[in-house]
Amino acid sequence: MAKQLMKGNEAIAEAAIKAGCRHFFGYPITPQNELPQYMSRRMPQVDGVFLQAESEVSAINMVYGAAGAGARVMTSSSSPGISLKQEGISYLAGSQLPCVIVNIIRGGPGLGGIQPAQSDYFQATRGGGHGDYRVIVYGPASVQEMVDLTMEAFDVADRYRNPVMILGDGVLGQMMEPVEFHYKPAEGLPAKDWATTGAAGRDPNVINSLSLVAEHLEEHNWRLQDKYKEATEKEQRWELYNCDDAELVLVAYGTTSRIVKSAVNQLREQGIKAGLLRPISLFPFPEKAFAQLPSSVKNFLAVEMSAGQMVDDVRLTVNGATPVHFYGRTAGVIPGPAEIIKKAKEVAGGEK
Amino acid sequence: MNVVFERTPALSDRPTHYCPGCTHGIIHRLVAEALDELGVREKAVGVAPVGCAVLAYNYFNCDVQQAAHGRAPAVATGIKRVNADNVVFTYQGDGDLASIGCAEIVHAAARGEKITTIFVNNAIYGMTGGQMAPTTLEGQKTTTSPYGRKIESTGHPIQVSEMLATLPGAVFVERVSVHDVPNIRKAKKAIKKAFEDQLNGQGFGIVELLSTCPTNWGMAPQEALEWLTGNMIPYYPLGNFRSPEEVE
Numbered sequence: 001m002a003k004q005l006m007k008g009n010e011a012i013a014e015a016a017i018k019a020g021c022r023h024f025f026g027y028p029i030t031p032q033n034e035l036p037q038y039m040s041r042r043m044p045q046v047d048g049v050f051l052q053a054e055s056e057v058s059a060i061n062m063v064y065g066a067a068g069a070g071a072r073v074m075t076s077s078s079s080p081g082i083s084l085k086q087e088g089i090s091y092l093a094g095s096q097l098p099c100v101i102v103n104i105i106r107g108g109p110g111l112g113g114i115q116p117a118q119s120d121y122f123q124a125t126r127g128g129g130h131g132d133y134r135v136i137v138y139g140p141a142s143v144q145e146m147v148d149l150t151m152e153a154f155d156v157a158d159r160y161r162n163p164v165m166i167l168g169d170g171v172l173g174q175m176m177e178p179v180e181f182h183y184k185p186a187e188g189l190p191a192k193d194w195a196t197t198g199a200a201g202r203d204p205n206v207i208n209s210l211s212l213v214a215e216h217l218e219e220h221n222w223r224l225q226d227k228y229k230e231a232t233e234k235e236q237r238w239e240l241y242n243c244d245d246a247e248l249v250l251v252a253y254g255t256t257s258r259i260v261k262s263a264v265n266q267l268r269e270q271g272i273k274a275g276l277l278r279p280i281s282l283f284p285f286p287e288k289a290f291a292q293l294p295s296s297v298k299n300f301l302a303v304e305m306s307a308g309q310m311v312d313d314v315r316l317t318v319n320g321a322t323p324v325h326f327y328g329r330t331a332g333v334i335p336g337p338a339e340i341i342k343k344a345k346e347v348a349g350g351e352k
Numbered sequence: 353m354n355v356v357f358e359r360t361p362a363l364s365d366r367p368t369h370y371c372p373g374c375t376h377g378i379i380h381r382l383v384a385e386a387l388d389e390l391g392v393r394e395k396a397v398g399v400a401p402v403g404c405a406v407l408a409y410n411y412f413n414c415d416v417q418q419a420a421h422g423r424a425p426a427v428a429t430g431i432k433r434v435n436a437d438n439v440v441f442t443y444q445g446d447g448d449l450a451s452i453g454c455a456e457i458v459h460a461a462a463r464g465e466k467i468t469t470i471f472v473n474n475a476i477y478g479m480t481g482g483q484m485a486p487t488t489l490e491g492q493k494t495t496t497s498p499y500g501r502k503i504e505s506t507g508h509p510i511q512v513s514e515m516l517a518t519l520p521g522a523v524f525v526e527r528v529s530v531h532d533v534p535n536i537r538k539a540k541k542a543i544k545k546a547f548e549d550q551l552n553g554q555g556f557g558i559v560e561l562l563s564t565c566p567t568n569w570g571m572a573p574q575e576a577l578e579w580l581t582g583n584m585i586p587y588y589p590l591g592n593f594r595s596p597e598e599v600e
Contacts, residue, residue, distance in 0.1 A: 049433045054459035063422035065430020068417045196415035200394035207417040216400045
C-alpha cells in the first residue's frame with residue numbers, strides 16, 4: 001500500500017480502526033479534536049460506533065462498559081480531560097479491562113493552554129488515579145510511530161488486560177507525515193471469556209473492582225503487580241542514536257526527541273561526543289537501554305517539555321552512578337536546538 | 353409434594369446483606385422475575401451502582417458489571433453499544449443516580465439509550481450512614497441535615513421521574529412503590545413493561561421505586577412503610593409519566 005499523508009491525530013484514529021477498534025467514546029477538547037472528528041466520519045463506514053459523550057467522565061465509563069463487553073475500544077482527550085478520566089482509568093485497571101487511551105498533552109496546570117507539552121508524564125506513568133496500579137504508556141515521536149504503537153497498544157492491552165495510553169502532544173497531533181498501515185494481529189492473545197456477553201450456558205461473568213476483605217484485595221493487588229513486572233520485563237521499547245562512543249547521552253521522548261536529535265547532530269559536528277537515548281515505552285521505562293550504553297558515558301542530560309518529570313526515571317535508573325542533568329521548557333514552549341546545545345556544552349564541559 | 357413457590361432462576365441462591373425491613377430484596381426479586389418471565393436472563397447484563405446495592409452482582413444470576421459511583425448509565429451505554437442483543441439494565445439508588453450521576457442519567461435518557469434503569473428512591477444515603485440525598489424530603493432529619501432538610505440552603509428534593517419525562521428519548525417513565533402487596537404487583541408490571549420496551553427497541557426506560565430505609569430513617573420496618581405512604585408519596589406521586597403508546 002502506498003504511503004499517505006496524514007495528520008497525527010487522524011493517523012491514530014485510522015490505526016485504531018485497522019487494529020479492529022469499532023467503538024470510540026470521546027468529548028471535544030483541543031488539541032485532539034481531529035481524532036474524534038475522524039472517528040465520527042469513519043466509524044459508520046465500518047459498522048462501528050462513534051459516540052460523543054456528555055463529558056470525559058462519561059466517555060471513559062462507556063469505555064469501561066464496552067471493554068467489559070469484550071470490545072476493542074478507544075477514547076482520546078487532552079490533559080484537563082485526561083484528569084477527568086482518571087477515576088475511570090483506575091476502575092479499568094482494577095477490573096482488569098483492556099482499552100486504549102490517547103492523551104494529546106497540552107500545557108497545564110488547570111485549564112493551562114493549548115500548546116504542546118509533556119507535563120502529564122507523572123500522571124501517565126505513575127497510574128494517574130487512586131490505588132496501586134499502572135497503565136502501559138507509549139510516547140511516539142512520529143506520525144508513523146503513532147500508527148504502529150496504536151496498533152500494538154490494542155494487542156498489549158488485550159494481552160495484559162490493562163489500559164494502554166498513547167502520549168502525544170499538539171505538534172505530533174497536528175503535523176502531517178507520510179504513513180502506511182500494516183496491522184498483523186498478535187498471536188496467542190487470551191480469549192475474552194470473562195466478558196459480559198450474557199450468561200448463556202455458563203456461570204455469570206462479573207466485571208468488578210470491589211473487594212471488601214483487605215487480604216483478598218491485597219492478593220488482587222499482587223496479581224496486578226505481577227502483570228506490571230511482566231510488562232516491565234517484556235514491553236520496554238527504546239531507540240539509541242549515536243550512543244556507541246557517547247560521553248554525553250541526551251534522554252528525550254516524543255516531540256522533544258526530534259529536536260534533541262538535531263542538537264546531537266550539531267554537537268557531533270562540533271566534536272562533542274553526544275548521543276540520544278529515546279524512550280518509546282514510558283511505562284515500563286526502558287531501563288534495559290541504559291544497560292546497553294558504553295562505559296564512555298560521563299553525563300546524562302534529560303530534555304523535556306516539562307519542568308522535569310521523566311528526569312526522575314532517568315535518575316532512578318542511573319541510581320547515582322553518573323551525573324544526571326536536566327533542561328526543560330514547559331507550559332507549551334518548545335525548546336529549540338540552540339538552547340539544548342548550549343546546555344549540553346555546559347554539561348559536557350563541566351561548566352556551571 | 354408439589355412445589356408451589358420457588359426462587360426465580362435470575363436470583364442467586366445467596367443471602368443478601370440488606371438490613372432487616374429494607375425493600376431492596378423485594379425489588380431484586382421483581383427484577384429477577386421480570387427477566388425470567390421474559391426469558392432473557394441469559395442475555396441480561398446488569399450494572400451495579402455504588403451504594404447499598406453495590407453487591408447486586410452477587411444476587412443477580414446474570415452477567416453484571418460494577419460501575420463507579422453514578423456512572424452506571426454510561427457503563428450500560430458502553431455495553432449496549434457493543435452487544436445490542438443484550439438486555440441491559442442499571443440498578444441505582446438515589447444518591448448514585450440523582451446526585452453524582454445526574455449527568456449520566458439525563459444524557460442516557462436524552463440519547464434514548466436502549467437500556468432500563470431500576471431507580472430505588474429511599475430519600476437517603478444508606479450505605480454511607482444516612483446522609484442527606486437530593487431526594488431527602490423537606491424537614492427530614494439525616495446525619496448531614498441533623499436539624500431537618502432546609503429548602504433555603506439545600507434546595508428542593510429532585511423529582512427524577514418528572515424531570516426525565518420531559519426528554520423525548522425517555523420512552524417509559526413510571527414511579528411505583530413497594531410498601532404493600534398491591535403496589536408491589538404494580539411495580540412488577542412496570543419493571544416488566546420497561547424491559548419489554550427495551551426488547552422492542554423503543555428507547556430509554558426508567559422505573560422509580562419508592563423504597564424504605566428503616567435503619568437510617570431510625571424506624572421499625574412497619575413504621576417505615578407508613579412513613580413512606582404518608583410522606584414520600586405526596587411529594588413523589590405514583591403513576592406513569594411516559595409510555596411508548598403515548599410516544600407512539
